[in-house]
Amino acid sequence: MSDLTRLTATEIAGLVASGETSAVEVTRAHLDRIAAVDERVHAFLHVDSEGALAAAADVDARRAAGEALGPLAGVPVAVKDVLTTRGVPTTVGSKILEGWRPPYDSTIVQRLRAAGTVMLGKTNMDEFAMGSSTEYSAYGPTHNPWDLNRIPGGSGGGSAAxxxxxxxxxxxxxxxxxxxxxxxxxxxxxxxxPTYGGTSRYGLVAFSSSLDTPGPCARNVLDAALLHEVIGGHDPRDSTSIPQPVPDVVAAARLGATGDLTGVKLGIVSEFVGEGAEPGVMAAFRESVDALAKLGAEIVEVSCPHFGYALPAYYLIAPSEASSNLARFDGVRFGLRVGDDGNRSLEEVMSLTREAGFGPEVKRRIMLGTYALSSGYYDAYYGQAQKVRTLITRDFTAAFERVDALISPTTPFVAFPIGARTSDPYQMYLADLFTIPTNLYGGPGISVPCGLSDGLPVGLQIMAPTMADDRMYRVAAALESTVGTFTPPAL
Known part of the structure; x- marks a missing residue:
């Protein structure tokens, strides 16, 4: 493995800026790494080697010309295949969009290009972002580098892997x-x-429009904050975009890295303590809470009584919105088209296309959502779920009157074996038990590694008030300063 691939984004950017290496050298090292290991990991659906090297060469040329470039110029980035990329395939992990090359870039991708980052390609995901294991991709599962027989999480398992x-x-x-x-x-x-509306959804293929939030992934907190700074901010093309600047997440991460949390008050969500979580997960979480306390944080327990209803509410709201959003994939305007032999009606072609193009989990959620929105059931299901969402928001509001941020395990269990939960949707849905409330509320949340259980990583989740993304970065960086980062076994 090249030494360049072991570096952080911050280190790579520094070497490129100083001329000690070039963006092209960095990009070639990562393309070589992908060629060496991705057949086993399957993190990528499409690798754009030619485009990546051209973008890297452009960074080097601009640097040589004396142009001032951004703090991540020359750093490679992998993009989840849910964001449109001009001329580069965007499938959303689905056969219904196989081979589609969008004519435009999403706002996130535009900002990545403008910042001088180098897009390596598009990463694997559960089809239409519907899943918790990246096993529902139409192009096969992604494997966890910690154990290739286990899942890397979902729906964005490709990016994490x-x-x-x-x-x-x-x-x-x-x-x-x-x-x-x-x-x-x-x-x-x-x-x-990030806070919902803090990053643009323009060009993000929609699953659930009131919940979908693009965001950064990295191997350490500072790199995530730097990426967040690049992609965040108001976008007039997104009607849900918040017309405010991104909080100074980079400064917050640097402050947290000093390891001082004096004056910070953190609330443990009592409903999530031991709620279906594996003992090893809870042990790592408790050790991390002790570490945060030693850094000066005041730790209290906070009750959020309606969080227990978040999972069922989510699985009414999200499928209902998906049912509406996915109606556009009809075999008429773009993507897959099945059965158009001149002898079938438009309705038959649409039905055959959707039957062939959508996988079982997508079909399940479309049916759930369509039923929840149907005449006579709307108030009983979708309407009631929205009322629960309001109660969960009130829980967050009340909690943040007492504490600066909330903490919990990120997920109840470590990575499970591939195939272990695909036959039981409810067991699969439980993977998001602790993360869903933040989406329903709209605030920011971050997962940071906090330990190992049976040799597999455990994450600690930090949740903050809306537009207080800097708070979660400070706490996350502080924990990282004492717990460290985690490296999987060599592939």
């Missing part, structure tokens, strides 16, 4: 119910879900 396998120093994910944080937890990487 690419980081853990040293195929990329940075990655982009999206988080609807935990799809950045949960893969981060089970791969020993950092995954941050």
């Amino acid at each position: 690419a980081l853990a396998a040293y195929e990329a120093p940075l990655a982009i994910g999206s988080d609807t119910g935990g799809s950045i944080r949960q893969p981060g937890a089970v791969t020993g990487t950092v995954g941050a879900k």
